[in-house]
Amino acid sequence: MSAQLLGAHMPIGKGLGHAVRNGHKIGCTTVQVFTNNPRQWAAKPIKEETVEDLAAAMQETGIDQVISHDTYLVNLCAPNPETQAKSIAALKEELCRCSQLGIPFAVSHMGAHMKLGEEVGLKIVAEKAKEVLADTPDDVTLLMETTAGQGSSLNWQFDHIAAILDQTGAPERLCVCLDTRHIYAAGYDISTEDGYTKTFDDFERLVGIDRIKVIHCNDSKKECGSRVDRHDHIGEGLMGITPFQMLVNDKRFEQTPIILETPSADDMHEVNLNKLKSLRKD
Numbered sequence: 001m002s003a004q005l006l007g008a009h010m011p012i013g014k015g016l017g018h019a020v021r022n023g024h025k026i027g028c029t030t031v032q033v034f035t036n037n038p039r040q041w042a043a044k045p046i047k048e049e050t051v052e053d054l055a056a057a058m059q060e061t062g063i064d065q066v067i068s069h070d071t072y073l074v075n076l077c078a079p080n081p082e083t084q085a086k087s088i089a090a091l092k093e094e095l096c097r098c099s100q101l102g103i104p105f106a107v108s109h110m111g112a113h114m115k116l117g118e119e120v121g122l123k124i125v126a127e128k129a130k131e132v133l134a135d136t137p138d139d140v141t142l143l144m145e146t147t148a149g150q151g152s153s154l155n156w157q158f159d160h161i162a163a164i165l166d167q168t169g170a171p172e173r174l175c176v177c178l179d180t181r182h183i184y185a186a187g188y189d190i191s192t193e194d195g196y197t198k199t200f201d202d203f204e205r206l207v208g209i210d211r212i213k214v215i216h217c218n219d220s221k222k223e224c225g226s227r228v229d230r231h232d233h234i235g236e237g238l239m240g241i242t243p244f245q246m247l248v249n250d251k252r253f254e255q256t257p258i259i260l261e262t263p264s265a266d267d268m269h270e271v272n273l274n275k276l277k278s279l280r281k282d
């Protein structure tokens with residue numbers, strides 16, 4: 001069977017429940033949200049009515065796979081101790097909020113080494129990820145997102161993810177969110193059938209496909225290997241339609257939430273979603 005869980009990152013301006021209902025309206029069977037302002041450290045506590053409204057929205061729509069994306073500010077290996085402490089606290093709070101809201105997955109970019117070097121950065125991220133998991137409810141899985149490698153971001157190579165898993169003892173609650181545009185920008189050319197196959201073979205060998213719990217589905221305005229992160233609509237960027245066609249028909253991802261993070265949510269999410277659906281063969 002082709003991919004069953006197709007959705008989008010939905011704006012939460014009118015509340016989390018509204019984001020899920022709105023997603024359902026445009027045809028999503030899974031939805032990603034922010035549980036907090038992604039560019040702010042401070043988070044308001046979640047109100048009981050928000051928990052209830054989200055639960056009701058999930059019940060009404062049948063969308064039971066809601067995913068959260070962590071704030072962009074988090075850097076577990078920030079050389080500045082204050083920023084690092086804030087990052088650890090914010091990520092713990094994120095996982096606690098998810099548990100309270102019944103959200104099973106929290107996606108995070110984890111960190112950027114900022115001149116510490118990749119090896120040192122990865123070691124610190126692994127150490128702090130362990131601490132975050134130890135101090136948070138076990139019904140939430142932390143997903144390390146593959147990045148474009150912009151600046152000194154870690155996790156742009158599958159080796160990085162493998163190293164963090166290795167150094168943490170690969171706990172069940174530490175998994176992966178693979179972003180199509182990020183890996184393309186990072187140099188994994190999935191734009192051809194052979195490239196797609198080779199990339200996922202590499203991932204299987206280094207990390208294991210079963211660690212991929214969510215896929216971000218975006219086209220890229222920038223070329224493969226550019227390490228620059230610019231979203232584009234499905235089939236309109238430089239990646240072409242092949243990787244998306246392969247993705248939605250890849251049996252390994254039949255039950256994996258596939259989330260659009262393409263621009264212009266209000267008028268384009270539905271268009272991109274319909275495009276993905278049209279690529280499914282069964």
Ligand SMILES: [Zn+2]
Pocket residue numbers: 069107109145
């Ligand atoms: Zn992200």
Ligand SMILES: [Zn+2]
Pocket residue numbers: 145179216261
């Ligand atoms: Zn992403």
